[in-house]
Amino acid sequence: MRNHKFIFVLIFLAGVYASLQAQPAYESRNSAVLTTAPAKLPVKRVPAAAVAGNGDIGLTLGGNPDHLTFYLGKNDFWRAHPVYPGGGIAFPGGFDIMISDLAGASYRAEQQIGKARIAAEFGKGKLRVQMNTIVSATSNNVLIELTANRNSRLKFNLWPAEGNTSEVSNGKDKDVYRAVRSFANTPMLEWPSHVAIAMKVLNATTSSEQSVELPANKKVVFVLSMFTNHDRVDWKSHAISNVQNIDEQAVARLKESHEQWWSNFWSKSEIQIPDKMLEKYYYTSQYLLGSSSRKDKFAPGIWGPFITQDSSLWGGDYHLNYNYQAPYWAAFSSNQIDLTDNFDQPILDYMEKGKAHARDLLGQNGIYYPVGIGPKGLVTTRWPLTEDEMLKRYATRENTIDGGYKFLGQKINAVFSVGNMLMRFYSTYDSDYAKRVYPYMQQCAIFWEEYLKFENGRYVIYMDHFNEVMPNIRNKGIWRNRLGDFNSSLSIGLVKMLFKGMLDVSEHLNVDAERRDKWKHIVSHLSQPPVGEVNGRMALKSVERNVDSDNPPAVGLSRVSIHGLILPGGIAGPKTDAEFNKILLSDISHWKDNIASKADWANTSGNGIETCFPAAVRVGYSADSVLMYLKERISAQSLPNFWITQGGGGIETLAAVPLTINEMLMQSYEGIIRVFPNWNKRKDASFKTLRAYGAFLVSSKLEKGSIQYVDLDSEKGRVCVMENPWPGRKIKVVRGNGKTEFVEGERVSFSTSVNERLRLMAM
Numbered sequence: 001m002r003n004h005k006f007i008f009v010l011i012f013l014a015g016v017y018a019s020l021q022a023q024p025a026y027e028s029r030n031s032a033v034l035t036t037a038p039a040k041l042p043v044k045r046v047p048a049a050a051v052a053g054n055g056d057i058g059l060t061l062g063g064n065p066d067h068l069t070f071y072l073g074k075n076d077f078w079r080a081h082p083v084y085p086g087g088g089i090a091f092p093g094g095f096d097i098m099i100s101d102l103a104g105a106s107y108r109a110e111q112q113i114g115k116a117r118i119a120a121e122f123g124k125g126k127l128r129v130q131m132n133t134i135v136s137a138t139s140n141n142v143l144i145e146l147t148a149n150r151n152s153r154l155k156f157n158l159w160p161a162e163g164n165t166s167e168v169s170n171g172k173d174k175d176v177y178r179a180v181r182s183f184a185n186t187p188m189l190e191w192p193s194h195v196a197i198a199m200k201v202l203n204a205t206t207s208s209e210q211s212v213e214l215p216a217n218k219k220v221v222f223v224l225s226m227f228t229n230h231d232r233v234d235w236k237s238h239a240i241s242n243v244q245n246i247d248e249q250a251v252a253r254l255k256e257s258h259e260q261w262w263s264n265f266w267s268k269s270e271i272q273i274p275d276k277m278l279e280k281y282y283y284t285s286q287y288l289l290g291s292s293s294r295k296d297k298f299a300p301g302i303w304g305p306f307i308t309q310d311s312s313l314w315g316g317d318y319h320l321n322y323n324y325q326a327p328y329w330a331a332f333s334s335n336q337i338d339l340t341d342n343f344d345q346p347i348l349d350y351m352e353k354g355k356a357h358a359r360d361l362l363g364q365n366g367i368y369y370p371v372g373i374g375p376k377g378l379v380t381t382r383w384p385l386t387e388d389e390m391l392k393r394y395a396t397r398e399n400t401i402d403g404g405y406k407f408l409g410q411k412i413n414a415v416f417s418v419g420n421m422l423m424r425f426y427s428t429y430d431s432d433y434a435k436r437v438y439p440y441m442q443q444c445a446i447f448w449e450e451y452l453k454f455e456n457g458r459y460v461i462y463m464d465h466f467n468e469v470m471p472n473i474r475n476k477g478i479w480r481n482r483l484g485d486f487n488s489s490l491s492i493g494l495v496k497m498l499f500k501g502m503l504d505v506s507e508h509l510n511v512d513a514e515r516r517d518k519w520k521h522i523v524s525h526l527s528q529p530p531v532g533e534v535n536g537r538m539a540l541k542s543v544e545r546n547v548d549s550d551n552p553p554a555v556g557l558s559r560v561s562i563h564g565l566i567l568p569g570g571i572a573g574p575k576t577d578a579e580f581n582k583i584l585l586s587d588i589s590h591w592k593d594n595i596a597s598k599a600d601w602a603n604t605s606g607n608g609i610e611t612c613f614p615a616a617v618r619v620g621y622s623a624d625s626v627l628m629y630l631k632e633r634i635s636a637q638s639l640p641n642f643w644i645t646q647g648g649g650g651i652e653t654l655a656a657v658p659l660t661i662n663e664m665l666m667q668s669y670e671g672i673i674r675v676f677p678n679w680n681k682r683k684d685a686s687f688k689t690l691r692a693y694g695a696f697l698v699s700s701k702l703e704k705g706s707i708q709y710v711d712l713d714s715e716k717g718r719v720c721v722m723e724n725p726w727p728g729r730k731i732k733v734v735r736g737n738g739k740t741e742f743v744e745g746e747r748v749s750f751s752t753s754v755n756e757r758l759r760l761m762a763m
Contacts, residue, residue, distance in 0.1 A: 024114070026266050026283040032111040032641045042071065042091075042308035046650045048639040050111040051306050052135045055294025058305025059135050059142060063350040064103035065122035070095040070133070070144070072197060073307035076298035077228040078374055079164060079183045080190040088165060088315020091162040091307045092195040093179050093412045095224060097144070099214070101127055102150050111641055115276070118260045127152060129214070135291070136254050137261035140242065142144055142224040143251060148214045155211040156222070158199045164310045166194060176200045176243050177210075180236060189384075190378050194229040196239035196526060202248060203248045215376045224480045230298065265290055269335040270688040271661055278627060281634060282661055284642040285654040286334065289327060292651050295341040298375050300327070303650040316348055317372045317380035317651070318412040321468070322563055325420050326610050327651040329567060330658035332423045333666070340424055344437055349377045351440060354414060357706040358447055361403050362646050366447025367440075369414040370405045371468070378497045381406035394471040401471075409469035409483055411451065415444050415494045419568025420427065422501040424692040425508075426671070434505050442512070445502050448495055451520065452526075461524045464491040466542045466560055487544035489529045493564025496571050497521050530571075531583055538583050539590075556587035557615075559608035566615040567659075570669050575618050588621045599636035601629040606647040609633060610656040617663040623678050630660060635735070666700070668692035672747065673722040674702035675710055675739060696752075700725070702704065710760040714752035721749045726762035733758045 038049035041062035050061045056075050071094045105124035112119055117135040124488035134143045146154070146274075150457030160168040160181040167182045172604070177199045184192040201452070202221040204212035214220055225242040227235040246254075273279055290718040291306030301316035302323055318324040328340045354367030362368060372381035383399040383406060384390040392397035407413070421437045424430070452459040468489040471479040499519045506512040530541035532554035539554035540561055546552050557565075574581045590601050591612075599605070602612035616626050634657075638644045644653040665687045667674040673692045679685060679702065686701040697713040707725045714720065723746070724731065730744040735755040743750055752758065 004562070007027055020321070024266060025112055025270055025272050025279060027287070030280045032112055032113075032284065034109045034111070034640045035107060037107050038062050041069070044312045045305060046639065046643050046645055047071070047306055047308055048641065048643075050109040050120070050641055050671065051288070051291065051401050052111070052116060052118050052133060053305050054135045054137050055228065055290065055292060055300075056297040056305065057140060057142065058291065059118075059133065060306050060308055061109055061118055061120070061133065062308070064109055065124070065129075066077045066099055067545060068131075070097075070142070071306075071308040072142070072226060073305040073420045074195060074226060074228060075292075075300050075305045076193075076228050076375070077185075077195045078193050078378070079166075079310070080193060080374065080376070080377050080378050081186065081188055082190070083384060084315030084317065084380055085311035088380055089301050089303075089312065090164070090181075090183065090315050091159070091310050092167075092181055093197055093227065095144075095197070095199065095222070096157040096159070096522070097146070097222075098155040098157075099152055100378060102129060105129075113284055114262070115259060116287065118717075124587065126150065129170040130443045133256065134258055136258050138257045139254060139394045140227055140239075141223050141227070141254060141493075141540050142222075142495065143254065144222040144224070146214060146220045146222075147217065148181060149216060151216050152214040153211060155198075155209065156201075156215050157210060158224075159196060160197070161310065162196075169245045173240050178236070180241055181377060191376060192229065194235055195226065196228075196236040196482035197224060198224045198225045198239040198243040198300055200243050200246075201719070202246075203665070204756070213763075221248075224367030227436070241536070262290075262369055265336075269690055271656055271665060271686070272743055273661065273685045274683050275631075277631060277634075278661065281638075281642055281644065283656040285330070285644075285657050286336070288643060289331065289339060289651065289654045290336070292654075293327070293339045293340040293342060295343055299324075299596055300341040300651055301374075302652075306650075310392065314372065315374075317374050317381045319372050320369055321371055322416060322611070323569060323649045323652055325416055326649075327654055329423070329610065329614075330655040330662060331691075332427045333662040333668075333690050334658055335697060336426065337428060337691070340420070343417075344440075346375045347441055348437075349375065350379075351443060353377060353379065353531070355443065357403070357405065358530050361405075361407075362451075362741065364450045365452065366445075367414050367443040368407075368411065368447060370407050371410065371413060372406065374614040374655075375422055378708070379405065387589075388568060395475075396471045398471070401526045406470070409463070409465035409485075409614055411493050412488075412494050414447070415498050415564070416568070417445055418498050418501060419570070422497065422505075422570075423568060425505060426668075427695065429508070429695045429718065431509065434509055438505055438509060441502060441505060444498055445515075445519070445668075448498060449522070452495070452522065454525070455499060457525065459626065461487050461491045461495065461527070464488055466490055483545045486544045486546065487527050488564075489542055489561040490542060491562035491724065492527055492529050493561070493566075493569035493571050496523060496526050497564075497569045499526075500571070525584065533543065534547050537586055539587050540583060550628055553638055556590060557584050558672050559602075559604070559611050562608075562611050562615040562618070566618050567611055573618055573669055575672060576670060584619045585621060588616050588619055589614075597631035597636070598629055601633065604633060604646065607649065609644060610652050610654075610659065613656060614659040617660055618669070620678060623664050623680050626660065626664075630657070633761045661689055662687075666692060666698050668694065668696075668698075671721060673698060673720065675707060675722075675725045676702050677723070681705050689713065712752070712760070714756045714758070717752050717754035717756065718752070721747065722760075723747055730763040732763050734761070 047060045058073040060071040079090040107124045109120040160179040165186040182194040227239040292300045358368035387397040491707040530544040534554045688699045689697040695715040699711040701708045
């Protein structure tokens with residue numbers, strides 16, 4: 001009998017284990033649990049609180065159990081003023097729930113990424129209040145459900161943010177409360193912004209004191225909606241009618257469609273690795289980006305929609321010298337193409353102003369972009385409008401530098417965005433998309449065809465700066481003495497990326513054939529990235545020369561040079577230029593020198609975690625070492641909601657872990673697919689439908705040191721080029737129609753058909 005019980009227990013435990021193993025990798029075990037109320041809200045940066053969003057509306061849960069505050073942000077609510085602070089993305093307002101019986105109560109808020117909701121519980125004595133909150137994935141609604149085990153009472157308050165020249169109002173229409181905030185009449189606003197937040201309560205009767213009974217074991221639901229004039233012309237009346245028309249059945253439908261949307265989101269791709277800490281950050285980063293960005297909505301700024309006050313740092317704008325581009329980098333290989341769809345519109349909307357900048361400030365054609373812009377052609381980075389304010393903030397009265405715009409010595413800002421455009425093009429070969437962005441790329445090419453100088457058999461780049469150059473309190477107005485960078489490694493890389501991309505996209509679209517010889521000449525004759533000797537080895541230089549020296553020291557590969565050469569530049573790698581890659585790999589091997597702790601590796605506490613770690617993988621640095629340093633960096637600087645933080649930005653860090661892991665499991669730069677290219681083969685791992693250049697979805701599994709298979713879904717029927725996952729062995733290719741063929745070699749290629757599915761196995 002005892003043996004039977006023992007066997008039963010074993011079977012039961014095996015079933016539990018199997019169930020856990022079958023559980024999707026993104027599910028509840030990756031939830032963030034916060035056991036103390038957020039201490040610092042509002043903030044100008046990323047909030048250390050439970051958050052939820054739908055890529056347009058962002059909700060940040062603040063306050064204590066007896067006074068909860070729901071901060072409501074929206075990606076399209078901007079104070080369209082050209083200078084920050086004051087200008088940039090603005091804070092609409094919030095909603096408070098006050099339950100005095102919970103004063104001093106325990107706090108537990110779980111940010112559940114699988115269901116995309118915040119599940120909270122507060123307790124004091126015998127009173128327990130549970131709360132579930134979602135930001136609907138398919139509508140402009142927020143649902144807050146409250147249930148108590150004992151009778152209690154709560155008050156509520158819906159409020160608009162005030163100040164910063166805004167006009168605000170509150171009111172009530174029958175059973176719907178409203179809060180309105182507008183920016184419309186301030187001088188120099190480029191366009192008006194209005195937002196309305198509406199709210200009503202289901203399953204409760206409100207009083208004039210804005211309070212309701214919370215009956216024992218009965219759910220009370222607060223339904224909110226939020227619309228701006230950028231959503232629709234009737235923004236205010238629609239916010240009110242939207243809430244008025246929602247009943248319990250509508251709530252159920254909203255919840256069902258919300259769960260379905262997120263289920264579809266998680267089905268796009270999957271990875272499984274043995275390190276569950278990194279897996280947790282991998283999926284939470286995906287969740288946070290999915291909460292921040294959405295197709296057909298305004299693109300997120302530096303902090304996404306999780307805005308808790310006006311004048312967030314850098315105006316929460318679109319910073320074009322990497323901050324705006326970087327959040328999307330992992331979305332391409334993670335097969336989350338829809339999340340990237342909003343990226344291009346603000347870039348395209350600024351083109352006419354970019355042409356004017358090039359013409360008026362440099363006397364040439366093409367487009368020339370400042371460091372920061374916003375949506376709808378807005379510039380956010382004007383110098384202060386008065387000389388006195390300029391003196392206070394920048395130690396000089398000269399507020400007309402570069403026509404009053406912040407270019408900060410950099411000519412390359414427009415080309416930075418071409419990197420994302422090419423990532424999407426190579427990942428999808430979507431002709432409609434290529435037609436949409438080609439005019440922008442074309443204008444970038446026109447600019448650089450004129451700006452490059454052909455000297456001594458090579459194209460060179462004058463006065464385009466590796467770092468930002470600007471007046472500040474420290475340099476006391478002598479900042480112009482820092483101008484003079486020649487052949488920045490950042491610029492060389494991005495310009496080469498641009499013209500290689502022009503050749504590929506123009507051929508795909510069958511346009512500009514007469515210009516390709518010029519572009520080929522630029523690609524083949526552009527100056528090489530500068531290198532020099534340091535301590536007996538060759539290392540990368542930031543610039544070929546600068547104002548200090550005709551032969552500046554070699555400082556090695558850094559975050560900024562990575563942008564030009566590896567991400568998004570994509571012009572360097574072990575297969576692209578093996579000898580140059582050895583220099584980059586040597587530079588990375590010296591990142592560990594002179595660091596205070598492992599968390600300082602790659603110097604990413606300020607900026608660059610999303611850049612340096614995946615670049616180290618691409619170049620071929622030890623995977624185990626990269627993961628070790630990555631975990632140290634995360635442990636040193638991340639929030640309880642699993643948001644990795646850094647000094648200079650917010651949502652760009654969301655690319656760090658997914659891109660690093662994706663690059664370890666599958667690479668496809670220059671159109672060659674590599675499976676488990678930089679992964680410790682002694683560690684089991686698998687991935688499903690990661691997206692590769694060539695419009696392929698790739699799945700594979702590594703088990704007991706052997707790659708079990710490679711599955712391919714070919715979207716566009718292109719020829720597949722792949723490094724042999726089984727070196728020295730033939731590959732069996734099984735097509736969806738059952739036909740089989742064999743290929744062999746160090747690098748193999750084979751044809752595919754549109755929407756064909758294939759499986760590759762070793763022979």
